[in-house]
Amino acid sequence: MNMEPINLKKLASLLHLSISTVSKALRDSHEISADTKKRVMDLARELNYEPNPYAGSLRKFKSKTIAVIVPDIINNFFIFAIKGIQEMAHARGYHVLIYITNENPEYEKDVVRHMTNGRVDGVVISLTSPLDDTEHLQALQEKGLPIVFFDRVAEGFGNSSIIATNNYESAYNGTRYLIEQGCKRIAHCQVSDKISIGIDRLQGYQKALEDAGIAVRPEWILTSRKDYMHDTALIEQTLLQKNAPDGLFTSVETHALIAYDICRKHQIDIPGQLKLLSFSNMPTAHLLKPSLSTITQPAFEIGQAAVQQLILALEKPARYVPEQINMDSVLVKRESTAKQPDQ
């Protein structure tokens, strides 16, 4: 069952040609006659010859492989982004190694560090590490590996493109929308206070409150620890306090779902007592009870754009200039933020 492998040497001996001739024939070199090319290609096809990718990588310092590093996969944003990354990469002939850091900065560092050995030509990453702790990324840069950030980005990396959404504006508009719907006490649940999207979205939220003349209450800025139990307790306690918020703006769909569960448990009416708005790419948002108002990012397109930038950096380094691409997310208004009769 374990057939002996077919390689150039094998082909060459069968065809009574030299290895280099076979190699050139397969690569359609002009140095080889049409006759010979045909003989070589026919036999290669017949024997199902597939060049060993690692031998080529060793010579050419290119692996035609990229890494995608994401904090989480149980999150529809990343699912759609990965789908975009995957499709674009394969369309351009690249293979995709996937790494899930589980929101663990130490693990992310490990993964990134082991990436300096030529296994991949470039990296597409959505960070879980705090913005002030990025030496592991610097190391990659120094090795000359192109990096493209998406969604959770780090700025100030000279060579790196950044693909993100208009987080500040989205959060501003979302918060203002909640205010327009009658909310006066809006809490915000951020994914982290140390990463880009956490900071940008918080600022948008704060600015919208200020512009409406509403004081920002620090105790209503909830910061996730990416721990289900902790986050649940934090949100629950906030929603159950006296004079509780009448609006909740969450930064990831997980927290919106937690809020749903809490409201069911304690019979808090959405949107009557609490209006809920969340960044989310859930395909079921419109089917929930009540349907969930969302700020939806173009996740698939973000993934595609990230890979396009990366491949540009890899294949036309001369023509490549790092770009900061900002895509618009859309606010989809549904029942969870509906204005009530008495409001």
Add this chain to the structure above:
Amino acid sequence: MNMEPINLKKLASLLHLSISTVSKALRDSHEISADTKKRVMDLARELNYEPNPYAGSLRKFKSKTIAVIVPDIINNFFIFAIKGIQEMAHARGYHVLIYITNENPEYEKDVVRHMTNGRVDGVVISLTSPLDDTEHLQALQEKGLPIVFFDRVAEGFGNSSIIATNNYESAYNGTRYLIEQGCKRIAHCQVSDKISIGIDRLQGYQKALEDAGIAVRPEWILTSRKDYMHDTALIEQTLLQKNAPDGLFTSVETHALIAYDICRKHQIDIPGQLKLLSFSNMPTAHLLKPSLSTITQPAFEIGQAAVQQLILALEKPARYVPEQINMDSVLVKRESTAKQPDQ
């Protein structure tokens, strides 16, 4: 910025040692003195030396890389399975290449064919190809590459483990449950009539009908073409005909969501007019309106088990015997199948 690479040669020259000595020292060989080992390891750590994986792969015919091939990624079953695969693989020191075939058998064949070149040590796959068209998998087998199937499996591959759920029993129990809830006219939407889970689930559905003395109506066995428009039209037409089904049992969550949309559009009451049951791993099933009754597979565990089997085949081929592991799925009863007062 593009620092010169550090490899064994570089380390050797810096340490005034030979390449082979450095290599052995790093691998903790007994041939090397403790002194030298320490000198080597210290410098390697200081310079952040990472061995080139492809050079080793070339010599040892092992890449420490596996491929996971799935038909789709916008499907929570595969999401959780991929998470399980990923975690287990990384825990055992393997890298994971991901390929999404988009339910396209031709693309799957392409991917599999290009896998015979040593890029991966083994393959974890959920099939999209019909059961009677598996030469591409035979080719892998002949090359000696271990394959582990999960969920959508192919039998009769001597070397291959199979990880699946009790599809027949689950479908039987699910259908019987619908009957117990008062359904008399149950339609079934299968994912395909040519793959394992499609066939097994259909048989379970049919047997449950027979055992209840209900005739199987072929026109109520809907076969997906994995095309959103087509599937929507098919289900819509079935649900709108006169004497329409009073129960729908779908094999993938996508079709359940389609059914939700159709029912909303045409004001068909769930569960009043139509009871809905679906295989699904949706985290939002309990939050839908109405909440969705599901048959939920242990997707994460299936992914883990698949990789465990694969690594066993790779690392202890002598001790490895192909296994057929069947895990139980659970039927979660919710509103979409609730018995009505008059039933």
Add this chain to the structure above:
DNA sequence: AATAATTACGGAATCGTTGCCGGTAGCCGG
């Protein structure tokens, strides 16, 4: 004290592929 065994290291081949260089045969112009 002579031989055997052990320790610690270096040399060189090897994995499969690429690409530079060189060589031969045939053809043409001068």
Add this chain to the structure above:
DNA sequence: CCGGCTACCGGCAACGATTCCGTAATTATT
């Protein structure tokens, strides 16, 4: 008839790491 040109092909040295083998120096054995 010879130099130069093109078309076509082969030899060989890499790429980075592993591993078999060889060897010198030191230690152990009888």
